[in-house]
Amino acid sequence: MPELIEAEAYARAARQAVGSVIEHFVVNDPSWVRGGLSGQDVGAALDGTIITEVDRVGKVVVVQTDGPSVALRFGMTGRLLWDGDGPIDALIYGPKRADEAWVRCAFRLRAPDGTRHRLAVEDARRLGSLELDADLSQLGPDAARLTIETLAGALGNSRTPLKAALLDQRRVAGLGNLLCDETLWRVGLHPARPAGSLDPPELSALCATISEVLADLGRRGGSHTGDLQPQRRPGGVCPRDSASLLRRQVGGRTTWWCPQHQPPSPG
DNA sequence: ATGCCTGTTCTACC
DNA sequence: CGGTAGAACAGGCA
Known part of the structure; x- marks a missing residue:
């Protein structure tokens, strides 16, 4: 925002x-x-x-x-x-x-x-x-202060797409479209994975990656400074392994991800 | 000129 | 209940 x-x-x-x-x-x-x-x-x-x-x-x-x-x-x-x-x-x-x-x-x-x-x-x-005097009690835990426990609580057993859950300010507060795509790309998770389907290592990696993305892009100067960002366009390729990126609406927002290292199912 | 966009909120529908 | 899709808000930009 x-x-x-x-x-x-x-x-x-x-x-x-x-x-x-x-x-x-x-x-x-x-x-x-x-x-x-x-x-x-x-x-x-x-x-x-x-x-x-x-x-x-x-x-x-x-x-x-x-x-x-x-x-x-x-x-x-x-x-x-x-x-x-x-x-x-x-x-x-x-x-x-x-x-x-x-x-x-x-x-x-x-x-x-x-x-x-x-x-x-x-x-x-x-x-x-x-x-x-706005009531902000509906906002979830702040993305900059997430722990594995609060992140796990935010995702729960939900079958909603992972990215939609991360975008939902009532679950986690602070992440938007660009930060979500960058985070999921870095951690190697498919945006449409059911939010509650992550195993403990995946949860822990996601939590660490959210912190890393916030720190890294914060240092660079904004949500638009991610490694994926320049490729979020028709013809864009994965900066990591050069596969052609896929694009689809997830959680109502345009979403770009790599078919190579962000597989739709665990593993 | 057509379509797209770092967001939120509402309704309709399944 | 949980979840999804679409619309609406609005206006600059490529």
């Missing part, structure tokens, strides 16, 4: 605002607000509060204040802007430029040293949202 890696980068950027007072919270696009509040309601609830903390839960960035919290979901093309800086990531399919017309909401801030700043959310496609 982008995905966990981008949400983490946004949260880090937003932490520059901790300690600042929200002089005014601007809602440019009322349809971006969830929970039945108007833009005025949101402003009234937030204006004058102080930002105390910024958290990330899965793909959601939560700005805590001494009043309500603000949950930011970024949809497919949402990005965070700090002052005049450009977007703090470059989405591979999103717009390359920044545009004031895409700013859906913004914090107008005054820091303790008196300087003024703006933390703005830009979202060309408007699939993101903001919500005050």
Whole structure:
């Protein structure tokens, strides 16, 4: 939402605002607000509060204040802007430029040293949202803090396709389409394997690979920097063994995998 | 110009 | 109940 890696980068950027007072919270696009509040309601609830903390839960960035919290979901093309800086990531399919017309909401801030700043959310496609005091209790364990046990619990005995289960934020929070394809490719698991069919070695390898992918792609700078990514296109081949990649919808999303080392059944 | 896209949520259906 | 498919949201981009 982008995905966990981008949400983490946004949260880090937003932490520059901790300690600042929200002089005014601007809602440019009322349809971006969830929970039945108007833009005025949101402003009234937030204006004058102080930002105390910024958290990330899965793909959601939560700005805590001494009043309500603000949950930011970024949809497919949402990005965070700090002052005049450009977007703090470059989405591979999103717009390359920044545009004031895409700013859906913004914090107008005054820091303790008196300087003024703006933390703005830009979202060309408007699939993101903001919500005050959002209930995030339905989210599964965070993908960045998975253990073999919590992963096993998330997959359960489900016969749903493995990738669909990993994409389901109620099971595991933070993974999106690109991170899932990269992870399953690296670990050698077929995306349509029944989620509950993994044996202990496979579970443990999957857990380790999720951590590795998050760390690795995080270092490289985004969910779009995977080894598989350049081949997720017609004619793409497996970077490991050169087999032609297969493509199909799994869990409602376009999925690419290698027929050679991601076999449909165990083994 | 047609189709595709780092996401979520709803309905219909099996 | 568990699960799947499709649509809807929306707009830039190749």
